[in-house]
Amino acid sequence: xxxxxxxxxxxxxxxxxxxxxxxxxxxxxxxxxxxxxxxxxxxxxxxxxxxxxxxxxxxxxxxxxxxxxxxxxxxxxxxxxxxxxxxxxxxxxxxxxxxxxxxxxxxxxxxxx
Amino acid sequence: xxxxxxxxxxxxxxxxxxxxxxxxxxxxxxxxxxxxxxxxxxxxxxxxxxxxxxxxxxxxxxxxxxxxxxxxxxxxxxxxxxxxxxxxxxxxxxxxxxxxxxxxxxxxxxxxxxx
Numbered sequence: 001x002x003x004x005x006x007x008x009x010x011x012x013x014x015x016x017x018x019x020x021x022x023x024x025x026x027x028x029x030x031x032x033x034x035x036x037x038x039x040x041x042x043x044x045x046x047x048x049x050x051x052x053x054x055x056x057x058x059x060x061x062x063x064x065x066x067x068x069x070x071x072x073x074x075x076x077x078x079x080x081x082x083x084x085x086x087x088x089x090x091x092x093x094x095x096x097x098x099x100x101x102x103x104x105x106x107x108x109x110x111x112x113x
Numbered sequence: 114x115x116x117x118x119x120x121x122x123x124x125x126x127x128x129x130x131x132x133x134x135x136x137x138x139x140x141x142x143x144x145x146x147x148x149x150x151x152x153x154x155x156x157x158x159x160x161x162x163x164x165x166x167x168x169x170x171x172x173x174x175x176x177x178x179x180x181x182x183x184x185x186x187x188x189x190x191x192x193x194x195x196x197x198x199x200x201x202x203x204x205x206x207x208x209x210x211x212x213x214x215x216x217x218x219x220x221x222x223x224x225x226x227x228x
Binding site: 032034042043044045046049091100101102103104105 | 117146155156158161204206211212214216217218219220221222
């Protein structure tokens with residue numbers, strides 16, 4: 001998997017939007033951008049993924065830059081339950097053989113009441 | 114759907130003892146993964162299976178670690194003999210495929226403490 005860069009930590013207020021950035025300047029044309037999060041004392045959970053277009057689901061939105069060298073995970077209204085470590089991961093779409101999830105340090109999101 | 118099930122949730126054992134961690138993947142998933150998480154090294158992939166067959170075990174740290182998947186609904190990760198440096202949280206995950214369009218579903222983990 002290509003390398004991603006994320007801030008170590010971010011802070012947000014409850015019920016405000018949160019924008020979590022991720023840089024992936026060496027992304028290849030077939031790499032999907034995946035986001036996972038890990039709540040305290042739990043296993044990682046899938047949040048969202050995309051290739052080129054912005055994506056929305058019930059958990060979050062993913063905004064992908066036009067050149068695909070960066071992306072932003074958007075939580076529209078942060079709740080205390082969203083406090084977690086968020087991982088941005090690139091995965092090659094057609095490469096089944098070596099297409100593992102490689103977790104970096106992620107961004108620790110703290111949500112203040 | 115019960116999700117990925119792991120047992121036990123917590124295990125405390127003494128150095129030198131054998132430890133067996135268990136995992137039941139989501140029904141219908143073809144791939145099963147074992148990860149280890151420590152403060153120092155983060156989340157690391159140890160081994161993964163496809164259709165019950167081990168495909169890549171390059172992440173297994175030593176011969177003391179072994180993993181099996183006797184059928185599509187059960188896998189074990191065994192450490193024999195255990196050492197204090199094996200203390201970590203071990204996660205099992207499963208998915209339908211490896212391509213970048215598939216997500217992995219993780220279990221709650223087993224927290225292993227070796228004294």
